[in-house]
Amino acid sequence: MVAALLLAASCIAYAASNRDYSHMNKLVNTEGCKACHAGRGMSGGGMLKSGREKLCYGCHGINSTGRGRAASDIESVMQKSSRHPVEDTAYLHKRSEVLPAQSPMAQRHVACSDCHLSHVTSPGKAWNGLPGYRPSPSLGLGKAGRPAGTYMKEARFEYELCYRCHSDGADSGGGSGDVSLEMEPSNMSYHPVEIAGRNSRVPSLVQGLNETSVIKCGSCHGNSDPSGPAGPHGSDYAPLLIAEYRTADGPESAISYTLCYICHDRNSILGDESFRSHRNHVALQNLSCKNCHNAHGSSSNRHLIEFDSMGVSNASDGAGPLYLLGAPGTPKCFLNCHGADHNSSDINGNPWPW
Numbered sequence: 211m212v213a214a215l216l217l218a219a220s221c222i223a224y225a226a227s228n229r230d231y232s233h234m235n236k237l238v239n240t241e242g243c244k245a246c247h248a249g250r251g252m253s254g255g256g257m258l259k260s261g262r263e264k265l266c267y268g269c270h271g272i273n274s275t276g277r278g279r280a281a282s283d284i285e286s287v288m289q290k291s292s293r294h295p296v297e298d299t300a301y302l303h304k305r306s307e308v309l310p311a312q313s314p315m316a317q318r319h320v321a322c323s324d325c326h327l328s329h330v331t332s333p334g335k336a337w338n339g340l341p342g343y344r345p346s347p348s349l350g351l352g353k354a355g356r357p358a359g360t361y362m363k364e365a366r367f368e369y370e371l372c373y374r375c376h377s378d379g380a381d382s383g384g385g386s387g388d389v390s391l392e393m394e395p396s397n398m399s400y401h402p403v404e405i406a407g408r409n410s411r412v413p414s415l416v417q418g419l420n421e422t423s424v425i426k427c428g429s430c431h432g433n434s435d436p437s438g439p440a441g442p443h444g445s446d447y448a449p450l451l452i453a454e455y456r457t458a459d460g461p462e463s464a465i466s467y468t469l470c471y472i473c474h475d476r477n478s479i480l481g482d483e484s485f486r487s488h489r490n491h492v493a494l495q496n497l498s499c500k501n502c503h504n505a506h507g508s509s510s511n512r513h514l515i516e517f518d519s520m521g522v523s524n525a526s527d528g529a530g531p532l533y534l535l536g537a538p539g540t541p542k543c544f545l546n547c548h549g550a551d552h553n554s555s556d557i558n559g560n561p562w563p564w
C-alpha cells in the first residue's frame with residue numbers, strides 16, 4: 211500500500227517514485243508535508259513550521275542532518291563574505307509580489323523562495339517553476355511605469371530568473387544596477403549569456419568552449435568552494451564570484467585572475483595571441499584586466515573594452531578615452547592610464563577633437 215499524498219493545487223504526488231522533485235520524494239524527504247508544514251489545514255499557504263530560511267536551514271543548515279537523506283548545508287555558505295542578503299532581507303518577500311519591482315518605493319530583497327519553489331525544486335533545475343523576466347531596454351517603461359519587458363510564468367533560462375532583480379526593476383537603482391544593459395545582444399560586445407557572442411576569433415578559449423558557446427550567470431557567480439553546494443548563495447570573492455578576479459592592480463599570477471583563466475588560457479593571453487600588448491600591460495605593468503575590460507559587456511566597444519574611470523582618463527591633449535579598432539590585435543587607444551600617455555599625436559598629429 212502506497213500512502214501517496216497529492217498536492218492539490220499542482221497535482222504533484224508525494225511518493226517514493228517521485229524522482230523529479232526532491233522534497234516530494236519519500237526516499238529523500240521521509241517526513242512528507244510535515245517536514246515543512248505544521249497543523250492540519252494548509253489553506254492559504256501559511257502553516258509553515260518556521261519562517262523563511264530557518265525552515266530550510268532545518269535540513270539545509272550547519273547542524274542539520276537532512277532528516278531522511280543528508281541535505282546540502284546552505285547556511286554555512288550564506289555566512290561567506292559575499293552573499294545574497296537572504297538573512298537580512300527575506301522578511302520583505304511577499305508570495306503575491308510581481309518582480310521586477312514596479313515602484314521605486316519597493317523594498318529590495320531576496321529570499322530562498324525568490325529562487326526556489328519548495329514543492330517543485332528539482333535535482334536538475336533548482337529554480338524549477340519560478341517566473342522569469344526578459345527586459346526590453348529599447349522600450350523603457352510600459353504601462354503605469356511598469357518595466358516593459360516580457361514577463362514569463364516560468365523561466366526557461368537561469369538569467370531570466372536573475373533579471374527579475376538585476377535588470378530594469380524600479381528598485382534596482384539602489385542595488386547593483388542593470389546587468390541586462392551590459393549583456394544586451396545588440397551591444398557591440400558581451401559575454402555570451404543570452405545568445406552566442408559576436409567575436410568569431412577568440413583564440414584564448416580553453417578546450418570545450420568555442421565562439422558559439424553560451425555560458426550562464428552561474429558560470430561566474432556562485433560558491434567559491436567547488437566541492438560545496440552549487441548556486442549563487444555565498445562566496446569568498448566579491449561580488450559572489452566562483453573564483454578570484456582581482457580588480458586592483460598588482461603582480462599577475464595564475465591566482466589573481468583565476469576566474470578569467472578558467473575559460474581563457476593564461477598562456478594565450480600572456481602570449482599575446484589576440485591583443486599584441488596583453489603581456490606588457492598585465493604581466494609587466496601589473497595592470498588588472500578591469501582597466502580595459504567590462505566583465506559583462508559593452509554597449510560602445512568591441513571586445514568588452516570599457517576603460518575603468520578609476521585609472522583611465524583623457525590623454526594630455528584632451529583626447530579620449532577612446533578605443534579605435536585596427537587590424538586584429540593592433541587597436542589604437544587615446545587616453546591616460548596611471549600617468550602613461552597615449553595621445554592623439556599618434557593619429558596624423560591632428561589635435562583633439564578631430
Ligand code: HEC
Nearest residue numbers: 215216217219224233242243245246252254255323327328
Ligand atoms: C520543503 C518544504 C515543503 C514541503 C516538504 C511541502 N511544502 Fe507546502 N509549502 C512550502 C512553502 C515554503 C510554502 C509557501 C510558498 C512558498 O513561499 O514557496 C508552501 C505552500 C503550500 C501551500 C499553499 C499553496 C501553494 O501551493 O503555495 C499548500 C496547500 C501546501 N504548501 C501543501 C503542501 C503539501 C500537501 C505537502 C506535502 C505533499 C507540502 N506542502 C510539502 C514548503 C513545503
Ligand code: HEC
Nearest residue numbers: 232245265266269276279281282322326328331332333336
Ligand atoms: C526535510 C528536510 C528538508 C527541508 C525542510 C528542506 N529541504 Fe531542500 N532538500 C532536502 C534534501 C534531502 C534534498 C536533496 C539533497 C540536496 O540536494 O541537498 C533537498 C534538495 C533541495 C534543493 C536542490 C534541488 C532538488 O530538488 O534536489 C533545493 C533548491 C532545496 N532543497 C531548497 C530548499 C528550500 C528553499 C527549503 C526551505 C523552503 C528547503 N529546501 C527545505 C531536504 C529538505
Ligand code: HEC
Nearest residue numbers: 295318319320324371372374375385386427431442449450
Ligand atoms: C529576488 C531578487 C533577486 C534575484 C532573483 C537574484 N538576485 Fe542577486 N541580488 C539581489 C539583492 C537584493 C542583492 C544585494 C545587492 C543589491 O541590492 O543589488 C543581490 C546581489 C547579487 C550579487 C552581488 C552584487 C554585489 O554588488 O555584491 C550578484 C553577483 C548577484 N546578486 C547575482 C545574481 C544571480 C546570478 C542571480 C540569478 C541566479 C540573482 N542574483 C538573482 C536580489 C536578487
Ligand code: HEC
Nearest residue numbers: 399407408409421423425429469470473499503505513514
Ligand atoms: C565560463 C567561461 C568564461 C569565463 C569565466 C570568462 N569568459 Fe570571456 N569569453 C567566454 C566565451 C565563451 C567567449 C566567446 C564569445 C564570443 O565568441 O564572442 C568569451 C569572450 C571574451 C572576450 C572577447 C569578447 C569579444 O566580443 O571580443 C573577452 C575580452 C573576454 N571574454 C574577457 C574575459 C575576462 C576579462 C574574464 C574574467 C573576468 C572572462 N572573459 C571570463 C567565456 C568565459
Ligand code: HEC
Nearest residue numbers: 369372376386389401403426427429430449455457500505
Ligand atoms: C564571464 C563571467 C561573468 C558572467 C557570465 C556574469 N558575470 Fe556578473 N560579474 C562578473 C564580474 C567579474 C563582476 C565584477 C566586475 C567588476 O568589479 O569589475 C560581476 C559583477 C556583477 C554584479 C555586481 C554589479 C556589477 O554590475 O558590477 C552583479 C549584480 C552581477 N555581476 C550579476 C550577473 C548576472 C545577473 C549575470 C547573468 C545575466 C552575470 N552577472 C553574468 C562576472 C560575470
Ligand code: HEC
Nearest residue numbers: 263266270282284294320321322325336428439440441442
Ligand atoms: C538568488 C537566487 C538564489 C537564492 C536567494 C537561493 N538560491 Fe539556492 N540555488 C540557486 C541556484 C541558481 C541554484 C542552482 C545552481 C546550479 O545548479 O548551478 C541553487 C541551488 C540550491 C541547492 C542545491 C545545491 C546543490 O549543490 O545541488 C540548494 C539545496 C539550495 N539552492 C537551497 C537554498 C536555500 C536553503 C536558500 C535560502 C537560504 C537558497 N537556496 C537561496 C539560487 C538561489
Ligand code: HEC
Nearest residue numbers: 412413414467470474484485491498499502513538539541
Ligand atoms: C591594456 C588594456 C587591456 C588589459 C589590461 C587586458 N586586456 Fe584583454 N584585450 C584588450 C584589447 C584592446 C583586446 C582586443 C584587441 C583588438 O582590438 O583586436 C583584448 C582582447 C581580449 C580577449 C579576446 C581575444 C582572446 O584573447 O581570446 C580576451 C579573452 C581578453 N582580452 C582577456 C583579458 C584578460 C583575462 C585580461 C586580464 C588578465 C586582459 N584581457 C587584460 C585590452 C586589454
